[in-house]
Amino acid sequence: MRKHVLVDGRTAVNYTMFAPVHAAMRRDPRVQVSFVASEEPTKAAAIFRDAGPDARVISPLRAVMTKFDAYVTSDFMWAPLLFRTRRIQMFHGVGGKYGFDAPTESMRVWDRLFFVNRRRLNNCIAKGAIDRDSPAVRLIGMPKVDCLVDGSLERDRVTRAFGLSSARPTVLYAPTWSPASSLNRIGLTLVERLRRLPINLIVKLHDRSRDLRPQYSGGIDWVAALTPHLANGTAILAPAADICPCLAAADVMITDHSSAGFEYLLRDRPLVRIHVPELIELANVHPEYVRLLSDVSESTSDVDDTVAAVERALADPSTRSATRRAVAADLFHEPGSATKRCVAALYEVIGLEPAAEPVRTPNVEITHSRPEPRPSDSTVCQPSA
Secondary structure, eight states: OOEEEEEEOSSHHHHHHHHHHHHHHTTOTTEEEEEEOSSOGGGHHHHTGGGOTTOEEOOHHHHHHSOOSEEEESSSOOOOOSSOOEEEEOOOOOSOOTTTTSOSSOOTTOSEEEESOHHHHHHHHHTTSSOTTOTTEEEOOOGGGGGGTSSSSOHHHHHHHTTOOTTSOEEEEOOOSSTTSHHHHHHHHHHHHHHTSSSEEEEOOOGGGGOOSHHHHSSOOHHHHHGGGGOSSSEEEOOSSOOHHHHHHOSEEEESSOHHHHHGGGGTOOEEEEOOHHHHHHTTOOHHHHHHHHHHSEEEOSHHHHHHHHHHHHHOTTTTHHHHHHHHHHHSSSTTSHHHHHHHHHHHHHTOOOOSSOOOOOOOOOOSSSOOOOOOSOOOOOOOO
16 A cells, blocks of 8 residues: 655755655655645745655645645644644754754654754753653654765865856855844845955855745845845855755855754864844744854854955864864764665654665755746744744
């Protein structure tokens, strides 16, 4: 009997978290994977745009009426379903934002909890959100970042695929979403200053920064605002939801407070953190994660010191290397093999033996020609880290 898995998403990053697992399972005729945007169905095409043209995207009504063997999400979503199914939380991000690492509500409603690291697991136990001996717990890691350590993303190849020169150092600016983010405070001025350096510049917007609603982007159309500043052949706006190719290409990364900043530690390259106290407060960042990001980066507060920090990082990339590697080992459980564990755990839930074909993280195809769906202004939903 064919098994049916439903994947729910709030933004495109939710699919990105599941993408390596999808790639490993999609050729198995015993399993059918369906996708739903249960909270904002009109955004389903944008959320699952990287799932491929043959992806089975269904409406919330169709999902309600269908019997699934497993429901998977990487956000705290709970789609109403008519039939009982096993609910799997695989999380997304390791930034310590929005209470993910200090939950105030019980997580016992989930049939499986695929933890990214032991730190978050221990925090949830300490807060009483789950029991220490909970049968729902699986220590998986983050499948999304396997490609950062398994050799499938090579710096020069990715840089050329972006249309940039691999001979120039590449700087990635990847602010998080928030009306209080560094993008809203100094973003355009910073981009203009960075363009004057002899570098490639990649600007990677968070999914939510593309959302025109004020609570996410500050009501600014950042694609339109940034595009005139990136039209010189050495600066681009990253075209896809998955930041991993950008992380692989970058010699230095600038962020404010994002999970991607921690993910970049797996490349052991220098990180510059723009410290924005208002952002830390608004995003409810756990103080321990503020300290961790500070430990592995050079902290700045304005355009001048950020540009100067980038220049220092390019000149001496080894500074803080030992700390970067230690924090990466803490936050990512056995990177490089998380996909294999996640696939095995998901097959266990649906009662199948994993397919015999070995699990590999696919190479990421980078395209420039496909237009990205633009967000609508309707329907307010809860924050996503």
